[in-house]
Amino acid sequence: MDIRQLALIEPARAAVRSLETARASVAAVHELRDGRLDVASMPSQAVEPLTTMVRAFSGRYPGVSVAVKAAFTSRDVVDMVRTGAAELGLLAVPGPLPEGDVVAHSVGEQxxxxxxxxxxxxxxxxxxxxxxxxxxxxxxxxxxxxxxxxxxxxxxxxxxxxxxxxxxxxxxxxxxxxxxxxxxxxxxxxxxxxxxxxxxxxxxxxxxxxxxLRIGLVSRRSGLSPAARAFVTTALDSSTPGN
Structure with a gap:
C-alpha cells in the first residue's frame, strides 16, 4: 500500500465514523433514548395532572428529561409555547380552551x-x-x-x-x-x-x-420534536378514564 492509498484511507474512515455517529444520533432522537423536553405549566396543574403525565412518560422514555417551567396564568402558558420558550404547556381555564396560535388537547376538568x-x-x-x-x-x-x-x-x-x-x-x-x-x-x-x-x-x-376548570395540554401547530409528540400521546392516554 503506497502513501497515496494511505492518504485516502484515513479520511474515508473518518467519514464513516461521522456517518455512524450521525445515524446513532438520529436513532437516539427517534427512539427517544435521550434528550430533554420543556413543558410550561400553571402551578395547580403542575401538581396534577402533570405529575401523572410525567410519570407515564418517564416510564416509557426514561432517558428523556422533562423540564417543567413555571407559568402563572393561561396566557403565560400560551405565550411560552407560541414563542418557543417551551414546546408544550399545561393550563386551566374556566371557559373554552384556547385556539389560534396553539393546538389545545382537552385532558379533563378540576x-x-x-x-x-x-x-x-x-x-x-x-x-x-x-x-x-x-x-x-x-x-x-x-x-x-x-x-x-x-x-x-x-x-x-x-x-x-x-x-x-x-x-x-x-x-x-x-x-x-x-x-x-x-x-x-x-x-x-x-x-x-x-x-x-x-x-x-x-x-x-x-x-x-x-x-x-377545563384542563388543556397545548402545543405549537407544527414542528414538534419526537419527544413532544410522544408526550402528547402518552398524556392523552394517561388522562383517559380507566388508564
Whole structure:
C-alpha cells in the first residue's frame, strides 16, 4: 500500500465514523433514548395532572428529561409555547380552551374546593364535607393573582354579592397551604391540591354548586420534536378514564 492509498484511507474512515455517529444520533432522537423536553405549566396543574403525565412518560422514555417551567396564568402558558420558550404547556381555564396560535388537547376538568385548617378550636366548617359558596360570606380568604382560575372564582363571588375579606394575596401558589394551616384564612383551590392538603393536615371541602376548570395540554401547530409528540400521546392516554 503506497502513501497515496494511505492518504485516502484515513479520511474515508473518518467519514464513516461521522456517518455512524450521525445515524446513532438520529436513532437516539427517534427512539427517544435521550434528550430533554420543556413543558410550561400553571402551578395547580403542575401538581396534577402533570405529575401523572410525567410519570407515564418517564416510564416509557426514561432517558428523556422533562423540564417543567413555571407559568402563572393561561396566557403565560400560551405565550411560552407560541414563542418557543417551551414546546408544550399545561393550563386551566374556566371557559373554552384556547385556539389560534396553539393546538389545545382537552385532558379533563378540576373542580374548585375549599381548603381550611384542621379541626382545631375556631376552625371554620368543622365536621363538614361540603360547603355552599354563599357560606363564604364573611370569611377571610387567601387569594391568588389576577389571571388565575382561583382568583376569577372569588372575584365572581363578589360580583354575586357575596362579601369576604382578603387575608392575603399571593403570587406564590406554594404559600397558600402554609397560610391556611397557620390560620390566616381559607382558600379556594383546584382539586389537584386535595391530596397534598389533606396529608399536610388541612381539610378539603367540596364547594356547591360544582364549578370546574377545563384542563388543556397545548402545543405549537407544527414542528414538534419526537419527544413532544410522544408526550402528547402518552398524556392523552394517561388522562383517559380507566388508564
Amino acid at each position: 373542580r374548585f374546593v375549599l381548603v381550611v385548617r384542621g379541626g382545631v378550636d375556631g376552625a371554620p366548617f368543622v365536621g363538614r364535607q361540603t360547603v355552599k359558596c354563599e357560606e363564604l360570606e364573611g370569611q377571610r380568604l387567601i387569594v391568588g393573582q389576577r389571571g388565575t382560575g382561583m382568583r376569577a372564582y372569588v372575584d365572581g363571588l363578589r360580583e354575586r354579592g357575596i362579601t369576604f375579606s382578603v387575608a392575603a394575596e399571593t403570587e406564590h401558589r406554594v404559600s397558600v397551604l402554609p397560610l391556611v394551616l397557620a390560620g390566616v384564612g381559607v382558600a379556594v383551590l383546584a382539586e389537584s391540591w386535595r391530596g397534598l392538603a389533606e396529608r399536610a393536615g388541612a381539610r378539603v371541602l367540596d364547594i356547591e354548586p360544582r364549578t370546574t
